[in-house]
Amino acid sequence: MTHQPHHFALRPLVLLVHAALLCASLPAAAQSAAPASAHSSEQRYEIAAAPLAEALSRFAGAAGVTLAFDAAQLSGLRSQGLQGSYTVAAGFARLLEGSGFDAVPNGAARFSLKKRPPSAASDKPEPQLAAVTVRAGTEASPQTEGKASAxxxxxTLTSLGALGSRSLQETPFAVSxxxxxxxxxxxxxxxxxxYKISPSTRTITAQNTGWSPAVSIRGFTSYDTAEDGLRRPYNxxxxxxxxxxxxxxxGLSGFLYGAAAPGGMVNYVYKRPTAQRxxxxxxGNYGGSQNYVHGDFGGPIDADGDTRYRLNVVKQEGNTAVDEQSISRELVSGAFDWDLTDKxxxxxxxxxxxYKTQSPSAYWFYSIPRGAAPDVSKNWSQAWAxxxxxxxxxxxxxxYLLNEHITLRGAYSYNVLERPETVHTLNSVSSTAGYEQLAYRGGQSKSNYEAAQALADIQFDTAAISHKLTLGHFMFxxxxxxxxxxxxxxxxxxxxxxxxxxxxxxAFPNxxxxxxxxxxxxxxxxVIGDxxxxxxxxxxxxxxxRSTITSKTLAEDGSETQAQYKKSRNSPSLSLVFTPISWLSTxxxxxxxxxxxxRAPDTASNAKEVMPAMVSKQKELGIKATLGEMQLTSALFEIEKAYEYTGSDNIYTQNGRQNHKGIELTATGKANQKLTLLGGVTLLDTxxxxxxxSGKKPINVAxxxxxxxxxxxxxxxxxxVSSGIxxxxxxxxxxxxxxxxxxxTTLDLGLRYTLNxxxxxxxLRVNVNNVEGKNYWANSYYVGAPRSIAFSAQYQF
Structure with missing residues (x-):
């Protein structure tokens, strides 16, 4: 309802049982089993040259099969990659050319790697490699991709909304x-x-403000996020x-994720259980005196590896790099995978x-042109906020892999967010003499977020044309x-x-x-997509x-504070991709x-009033190329949506249209054997x-x-060594x-050393953020982040 969260009590056992029953009743599908039609028929693959173990993992993930092998025995071997259409057997054969190994089927959608006999003169059997399962959709994609060495x-993407996992090269949208x-x-x-590192994002509302983090993408501010492809309005x-x-x-994600801000969507992907221990x-220390300990553990639960776990535990306590500001938090995050059958x-x-923030950063409001930013390392709020x-x-x-043509996918999530109280500060500046401050205390609140999917992927051919049809329902x-x-x-x-x-x-009242x-x-x-x-x-x-939005806002006595609205609309999408050569697509x-x-902010005279639903439209042209070990992308786009703002009468309103035209350029990968680059440029005309x-430019848009x-x-x-500009x-x-x-401009520097x-x-890691200690306005509401030094020691065993 608002980015100022609300609370409610959770009954864990009841929720777990209900969620499990609901999910069990949904049509389901295997993220770990990509289309099985690829097992017996040809499917197109774009796998770049890489170490053999990495190439095999990528192929297994794309093909929707599991492959057992010992990565240590493939050390030093490389593959030239795979471009074109292959069956699973032919794809493995191509990748393994000259390696001395074969991929041997040992069950439905399961393969193991076996070394070929050294010569016909020897009858000594070669042992099959130890079973280390690589499961598509888990270790084959997010767990093995994106390494520093690469x-x-x-x-690949783990989730493009309702469409699920896709190749980045073949996705007709700009994604990083x-x-x-x-x-x-x-x-x-x-x-x-x-958001600082991502090539095309900017922080608008920082996490140390106590509110939900807000991001600017293509000049539009959004609180919208997803977790493993399941939507949520705040985070x-x-x-x-x-x-x-x-x-x-x-950019727009209506066809993929449903109702959302037009700037884009941020999808957080959880770590999955590991096949090996x-x-x-x-x-470490995140800066100031924010000391922390983080444990990350995973592995199989049973002897066959059919059930696996991942556990992340964090405890953090101490002051940030801002005076008198501190963060105290505890995280326990568990993930479990269970192969009920091979399908x-x-x-x-x-x-x-x-998560508790003591003295969250103050919000600034100016009614006159502002001067230089105040010292960002000082606490412009109050220590008791x-x-x-x-x-x-x-x-x-x-x-669930129903058969070689149909995959069913079902998911459900339930989140309870509780806040016992909030104490925040607002700094107002109406003259150069100084600032006035209002401190306010809000009561307890709670929110209940739900999201669900019930989707089917259907593969079929019409003449020489291949289709992957996705249809179903999703909600939040x-x-x-x-x-x-x-x-x-x-x-x-x-x-x-x-x-x-x-x-x-x-002395605030009780x-x-x-x-x-x-x-x-x-x-x-x-949704239906092809x-x-x-x-x-x-x-x-x-x-x-076909998207339907409903909203109801109630007063304390149960009466509606404004007329309930319900709006339905079709959100179409049409994309055409041309791949003239394997490493280039447009x-x-x-x-x-x-x-x-x-929703009108609390500072507006019509606080909490909900504005009408909005329709946005986007046109985009893009190019994606893989040159050597570098990924290069460019996108030219135009987006238009309704404009919302707080007017001079302090009334939040929706009036006029907001038009953004721009170009994005990004680069990720190895410039040479020693140098890694990740960056981007965004130019906007708004x-x-x-x-x-009318005729003006929107606020907080760089x-x-x-x-x-x-x-x-x-x-x-x-x-x-590392640096970020x-x-x-x-x-x-x-x-x-x-x-x-x-x-x-801010500068970060880092040093990393790995030893046995x-x-x-x-x-061992050390990172210095905002090395020069610059004071700056991040946007019209908040000052930027101060210089901070983070350091840590990570031991993997």
């Missing part, structure tokens, strides 16, 4: 992936660190230690996350409970800009108000999603999307059409953003375009 390049090893090596601790207290990767889709313990996979996740979130999540997924919703309690200090000050003014905590049901937002979608392979060069993606796409109307601000992260392997074995261009801070924020300790890897 330049952090990924070949931040993989697990990059998250670890940059010592990312929140969504903000992901309070986001954590990354239990994630295998973060996938960022740029895996143990990792990290001791049926059950995946279960359960997460407990407690706080925000606390407890989040409990449960999800499960069934994937939020129910909200809140308290009418609200207490504030009134405006205090003015205070000097020279240094923050801190006062004793006021909160004796009971929670009441405040309403519900929901989005239900029926991935069409016309020939070796041409393919298409066409489809439509595409043209058109997509529409429906979006839940914005304009408001109609309404009170017309130019450029990023470059680089790693270099030094001559000392295991030693690497991040430039954000000028932004307008007010709708009238009279207050413009200056551009800024008793035959196991020990990795």
């Amino acid at each position: 330049g952090y390049r990924s070949k 992936v931040i993989p697990q090893e990059l998250i670890e090596n940059t010592q990312a601790q929140s969504a903000d660190d992901i 309070h207290a986001a954590v990354v230690e239990d994630k295998a990767r973060v996938e960022v889709l740029n 895996y143990n990792s313990v990290t001791l 049926l996979l059950l995946e279960v996740n359960a997460v407990y996350n407690h 706080l925000d606390e979130v407890t989040s409990t999540k449960f999800s499960n997924r069934l994937t 919703s939020e129910k909200a409970w809140t308290s009418s309690y609200f207490s504030g200090t009134g405006w205090l000050g003015p205070y000097s800009f020279a240094t923050p003014t801190h006062i004793a905590q006021p 909160d004796s108000n009971a929670l009441y049901y405040a309403g519900r937002d929901s989005n239900r979608n029926y 991935s069409i392979k016309l020939n070796q060069q041409w393919s298409a993606l066409v489809g439509i999603t 595409y043209a796409s058109y997509i529409e999307g429906l979006e839940i109307g914005g 304009q408001l059409k109609g309404g009170d601000y 017309d130019f953003v450029a990023k470059l992260y680089a790693e270099y392997e030094l001559p000392v074995t295991g030693l690497s 991040y430039y954000t261009g000028k932004q307008w801070a007010d709708e009238a375009n009279t207050d413009r924020l200056p551009a800024y 300790l008793q035959g196991k890897p020990l990795t």
